[in-house]
Amino acid sequence: MSKTVQLVGFDVFPEDLKKQINVVSNRLLDKYKKMFGEESLKMFKLAVDKKRERGEHTLFEIKGSLSTSHGLFYAVHSDWKILDATEKVIKELERQMTSKKEKMKTGKK
Secondary structure, three states: OOOOEEEEOHHHOOHHHHHHHHHHHHHHHHHHHHHHOHHHEEEEEEEEEEEEEEOOEEEEEEEEEEEEOOEEEEEEEEEOOHHHHHHHHHHHHHHHHHHHHHHHHOOOO
């Protein structure tokens, strides 16, 4: 992981889950670099918070932000499964990136 990537709050989770989070995060960053170029990427941050616990289950909130020279992309999602919440945040960030790229092609900011 490069210094432009911050994973906040994930250190308490099992190693295999952290690896899966890294894979999903790197997929997003690779897609971003292909769309906009690596030099425009400033920071990617993924943070996890426990929202509520119900018995043995915990509701997690994932916040993802991608700071770039093209603007800030931001998404939040909650789920009982941490990987599902992370996937949904990543998908939303990808959607925002694609939308931004389309606007740039048509000359809109």
